[in-house]
Amino acid sequence: MSAAAGLALSLPQQLTVVALCALTAFVAHLALAVFNDGVRPFLLDFVQGRSTRAATTAVAFGLSAGFVFGLGAPMALASGVLNPWLLFLPTDVLGILAPKKWLGPLLGAGWGAVVVFGLGGANELAHDLPVDFLTAMREMSTPILYLFTLFPVLAVTRQFGRWRGAVVGVVELALVVLTSKLWPGMFPGALAMAVGVLLLIGFAVAKDVRRKGTREAPTAAADDPMASLFSAGAARLRRHLPLFMLLGAGICVLAQLKVFGGGEATSFLIAKGQYAEAAQVDFYRAFGFVPLIATTALASGAYGIAGFTLAYPIGYLMPNPLLAAVAGAAVFAVEVLALASIGRVLGRLPSVRDSSEQLRAAIGEALGLAILFGSLMAAHAMGGGLGILICGGLYLLNEAMGRPVVRMAAAPTAVIVGGVLLNLLYWLDLFTPLARVKG
Amino acid sequence: MAKILTGGVGKTEVAEAVRRLGLDGVEVTVSGDMDAALLLRDGRADYYLGTCHTGAGASLGVLVGLLGQPACHTFGRGVPSADEVEALLAEGKRVFGFALDRAEAVAPLVARAISVRAE
Numbered sequence: 001m002s003a004a005a006g007l008a009l010s011l012p013q014q015l016t017v018v019a020l021c022a023l024t025a026f027v028a029h030l031a032l033a034v035f036n037d038g039v040r041p042f043l044l045d046f047v048q049g050r051s052t053r054a055a056t057t058a059v060a061f062g063l064s065a066g067f068v069f070g071l072g073a074p075m076a077l078a079s080g081v082l083n084p085w086l087l088f089l090p091t092d093v094l095g096i097l098a099p100k101k102w103l104g105p106l107l108g109a110g111w112g113a114v115v116v117f118g119l120g121g122a123n124e125l126a127h128d129l130p131v132d133f134l135t136a137m138r139e140m141s142t143p144i145l146y147l148f149t150l151f152p153v154l155a156v157t158r159q160f161g162r163w164r165g166a167v168v169g170v171v172e173l174a175l176v177v178l179t180s181k182l183w184p185g186m187f188p189g190a191l192a193m194a195v196g197v198l199l200l201i202g203f204a205v206a207k208d209v210r211r212k213g214t215r216e217a218p219t220a221a222a223d224d225p226m227a228s229l230f231s232a233g234a235a236r237l238r239r240h241l242p243l244f245m246l247l248g249a250g251i252c253v254l255a256q257l258k259v260f261g262g263g264e265a266t267s268f269l270i271a272k273g274q275y276a277e278a279a280q281v282d283f284y285r286a287f288g289f290v291p292l293i294a295t296t297a298l299a300s301g302a303y304g305i306a307g308f309t310l311a312y313p314i315g316y317l318m319p320n321p322l323l324a325a326v327a328g329a330a331v332f333a334v335e336v337l338a339l340a341s342i343g344r345v346l347g348r349l350p351s352v353r354d355s356s357e358q359l360r361a362a363i364g365e366a367l368g369l370a371i372l373f374g375s376l377m378a379a380h381a382m383g384g385g386l387g388i389l390i391c392g393g394l395y396l397l398n399e400a401m402g403r404p405v406v407r408m409a410a411a412p413t414a415v416i417v418g419g420v421l422l423n424l425l426y427w428l429d430l431f432t433p434l435a436r437v438k439g
Numbered sequence: 440m441a442k443i444l445t446g447g448v449g450k451t452e453v454a455e456a457v458r459r460l461g462l463d464g465v466e467v468t469v470s471g472d473m474d475a476a477l478l479l480r481d482g483r484a485d486y487y488l489g490t491c492h493t494g495a496g497a498s499l500g501v502l503v504g505l506l507g508q509p510a511c512h513t514f515g516r517g518v519p520s521a522d523e524v525e526a527l528l529a530e531g532k533r534v535f536g537f538a539l540d541r542a543e544a545v546a547p548l549v550a551r552a553i554s555v556r557a558e
Contacts, residue, residue, distance in 0.1 A: 036493060036496070037491070037493060037495075037496025037497065038491070038493030038494060038495030038496040038498070038499075038513065038515070038536075039495070040496065041495065041496070041499045041500065041501075041502070041503035041504065041511075042495070042503060042508065044503065044504050044508075045503070045507075045508045050508065051508060059513075062515050063493050063494065063495050063513065063515050066515070066516045067493070158451075225480070225505060226473070226476070226477070226501065226505065229501070229504050229505065292491075292496060292497045292500075295472070295473070295500055295501055296496060296497075296500060296501075298501075299500065299501040299503070299504035299505070300503075300504060347473065350471065350473075350474070353471065353473075354471065357447070357448050357450075357497065360448055360492075360497075361448050361449070361539075364448075364492070364539075402518070402541075402544075403540055403541075406516075406540070407540050
């Protein structure tokens, strides 16, 4: 596995990122899609002229800035891989900000260039340091993969109680053991995750089907204003289908470049070259986001920049950019066309919507622990006990200060800061790097 | 009696946090954005507290669309002061969204302000 060279962006890759940022800013300018799920609900008033461009920009900036500097940037620096928070939250804001149609893509392209050159420079610098935190970050992938495997157990326990949670837990554990025994080449959690998610969805659907017998048609589906709001949203999105297909192609090509991770933890897997595992993680993660993205999109008439995020895993697995472009366009076309029916189905299945929220919470918990643990392992690899002291201390400090850095990114940020500090100590001759693992 | 509904990723935790306060004049129920939007619109509930990672996506969901932006407010990842919350309630805001990792601070603040108004 090549270390430093593998993550340097080639010119075609750089141009792809710049072009895609121009496109996403353009789409955001037209209020047709934004990456930030929180901004989407506010676009309805903007599109209908009840809210100004300036006011909407302020909302978008307020909801996004913290995630760019508190999640996107540290994750990119810690993994050396691009992520959607770093690329697309700023293009949301820049696109909405731009008063003219041509200015949006220009600003977006500018941001794309800043990120590409900035990250390239930072990566090179980091690998040249005597204490190399990017290589130490490779420690992340084991805790991420193995703890992520358990997220369906957490979700089932929270939604359906401890007994069913325990059953799913035992089943998953047995499958992990069985898989590593029978198919040593496969990721041991692959089968367990699939079965866990299927059980969760099965429980939820069963609950909704049972409920239907006792209750009349659920209010949400039968209600008129909601239905008309949703169908207006779906119709607006369908009118721009070609633009969405172009966007889907772009997102899928970006994922295919292997310099981009879509989920919170995926960047670390991509950085290590574990594409099949990354695809599984982001595929299951999508289940947690489909209902959220569908309802916010239908209610606002603006879609997600990455759609249902299914284009990520498909991109990781595609053999070349051309196929990725075709697949991405097809996925987005299907998603946009199916949006109205997905909304109707979700209205009838409250437990499935609930499951999706539990899934998102469970993924957050599992990844939160994995990233914290992996960061401490990286800190240990860099600087032994001193590394743990500095990085663990910084993490706790962030907690004590009311989390200026998003919890998920706090530990990797601590590793970066800790890495810089250890390098300073090395130059002052106060610290000797433990092992120099160099690519 | 002010009826508060909770929704979003941390709906159970928020409802419990509010219940633990044991406030007078406040009744809290776990709900979801779609159901809550209809209950609020029909006047069968008074306030909605939503949580998610941004403080506005799954938190507010369809509520902005159905109740209109003037009734909704997001604190994002910030924590407001008690005075700010009071001013927002006086303005007629009934739907509040905030970030999951700030919920322990924001939820009691909003619930207390609602309880004061309800008396």
